[in-house]
Amino acid sequence: MGDSVLDRLRAALGELVDTGSAALDAARADRSGHSSPTPPLAVVHATSTADVQAVLRIAHDTGTPVVVRGAGTGLAGAAIAGAGEIVLSTLRMRRxxxxxxxxxxxxxxxxxxxxxxxxxxxxxxxxxxxxxxxxxxxxxxxxxxxxxxxxxxxxxxxxxxxxxxxxxxxxxxxxxxxxxxxxxxxxxxxxxxxxxxxxxxxxxxxxxxxxxxxLEPGAECTIVATFPAVRDAARASAAVTASGAQPAIMELMDAHSLAAVHALLQLEPPAAELAQLTIRTDGRSAAAEADRIATVLREAGGAVTVTDDPAEGEELLRIRRSMHAAMASLGTTLIEDVSVPRSALPAMFDEIARIERAYGIVIPTVAHAGDGNLHPNFIVPGPEIPDRVWQAADDLFRAALRLGGTLTGEHGIGILKSRWLADELGEDQWELQREIVRVFDPRGILAPGRVFAPQAADPRPAAAHTSEEPHA
Structure with a gap:
């Protein structure tokens, strides 16, 4: 059947159909650190809506699964493709x-x-x-x-x-x-x-x-505050929110993540094992709000510096933006993504510390502290994520749910988190959402096995569409 599908794709789309080994191999993985053990059937580089429609009509007629892919920077395995799947790339549609x-x-x-x-x-x-x-x-x-x-x-x-x-x-x-x-x-x-x-x-x-x-007029101000412990930084971020201030950016880096980024960027190592808040204010009242936030941070025990120099501010934010690259330089990385109410940030960092002790691992963590979204990182030396790390991740997810949080703030469920989805949604809502998917896609050809895969005892993600097969 694969040959007939390829024949139809090539007849309709010509050179946009890519079966080269480089394209197929790239489509097996994303930035999650996981990959499919087998390559997909083909990658179609769509350049227009008509191209997308042609691919889906062929896939629908033949019952062939389709995985949509953009830049491949996802962190949940949603765009990882395997045997028998068409990868529909929209990266060339960029007007x-x-x-x-x-x-x-x-x-x-x-x-x-x-x-x-x-x-x-x-x-x-x-x-x-x-x-x-x-x-x-x-x-x-x-x-x-x-x-x-x-x-x-x-x-x-x-x-x-x-x-x-x-x-x-x-x-x-x-x-x-x-x-x-x-x-x-x-x-x-x-x-x-x-x-x-x-x-x-x-x-x-x-x-x-x-x-x-x-774009609002006014110079942006950037504030950096360091604290002796990550819990102190989390409490300070909650105090900023409680004060009524509304910074545009409020990012928290623990000592492990801060040290890793400094090493990657060849910056002077932090003076001690410090956690850091990086905060930016903008708009007409940026300077006044920065002063107000700095006062809150000092009262919370932070060592605070403030700058309105644009270049210096961008360099400070570059440290936060380099986090993923720093983690990748340390080994295979499982970049996680949980969110909790902002007042629960200190408690969530306590839970991360407990999990580190319980499993004998280090979990460098950054957080969008302004909205309670944390990114704990599990780093292993080899290409495979061991069972012990998946058990620690399971503990982490359940801790976030206990604190009134959610499994993902922005990375999505994909393959990696599908087994925990029903735990958050409850069985009735989980099944209702599956029914909605079936209304949009009755034959089940779009990203089968992603997001709504049935729960399994094994916490490790499936590599391809093994849980849901397209309907003939």
Whole structure:
């Protein structure tokens, strides 16, 4: 059957169908540290909505599974592809179709990088708030598909707050225009929000209408505060939130992560095992708010410095943005992503310390402290994640849920976390969501085995679509 599918793909799409070993091998992995043991059937480099529709019509007719892929920077295994699967890449769909400063919106294709969008909008005095630490390599479509938010969510909202509409191709090739261009719009069910964060299970995003903001005048201020223990830094971040201040960025790095980044960037090592808060204020009141936050941090026991120098501020944020690269330099990394209420951040760091002691491992952790989203990192020397680390991850996820949190703030569920999803949702909601997926994709060809795979006793992720087969 594979040959007939390939024949049909090549007849419809010609040289856009890639069966070269380099493309197939790249599609077996993402940035999660995991890979499929077998390559996919083909990678199709779509350049238009019509290309996407052609692929899905062939896949629907033949019952062939399809995995949607952008830049491959995901951290949950959602875009990892294996035997018998078509990889539908939207990375070449990267045009800015329209920018309307008067309506504060832009219409873009999904393969556009966050950094590329910034470059287009900045001369117009505009910007799009979602700001993943990986903005130079992550795509707008990937942000929307996973709900990736990044550093600015506490003040400017998550991706769902910054998307007005999406163009979605269903599994059978039909094109839907979901959402609206107006500020308000409540006609029917909010299918746009349903698609955001759906990780390719409901359809393929081929376009997005984004809600923009105007760049505000005023110098940004950057604040760095160090603390003798990560719990102290977490308590200080909670105190900043409780004070009523609203920084644009508030990032926390524990001693292990801070030391690793300094080593990667060849900076002078931190003077001691210190945790660090890096905070940025913006807008017309940036300086006054920075002074207010600095006072709160000093009262919480922090050693505080403040700068309004743009270059110095960017260098300080570069330390935080280099976290993933620093972890990768240490070995195979399982980059986790849990969120808790902001007041529970100190308790979550206590739980991480308990897990480190219980399993005899070190878990370097950074957090978007402004919104309670933590990224604990499990690092192992070899290519495989051992069972002991998966057991520690299981403990970590359940600790976050006990504290009123969630399994993922922005990376998504993918393959890696599917076995824990029902624990958070409950059986009734878990099954209801599976039914919704079946309405959008009755044959089950879109990313089978991802997100809603049945729970299994083995915590290690499946490498391919072994849990859900397409319906013939």
């Amino acid at each position: 800015v179709l329209e920018v309307r400063p008067d309506d504060l919106l832009a219409v873009v294709e999904p393969g556009l990088l966050n950094g590329e969008l910034d470059a287009v909008l900045s001369p117009l005095g505009l910007w799009w708030p979602p700001d993943p630490a990986s903005r130079d390599i992550s795509t707008v479509g990937g942000n929307i598909a996973t709900g990736a938010g990044g550093l600015l969510c506490a003040k400017y909202g998550v991706v769902r707050d910054a998307v007005l509409a999406v163009d979605l191709v269903l599994a059978d090739g039909r094109l839907l225009h979901l959402g609206h261009r107006s500020v308000k719009g409540v006609t029917g069910l909010d299918l746009t929000s349903l698609v955001i964060g759906s990780e390719g299970r409901l359809g393929v995003i081929v376009g997005a209408t984004l809600k923009l903001r105007r």
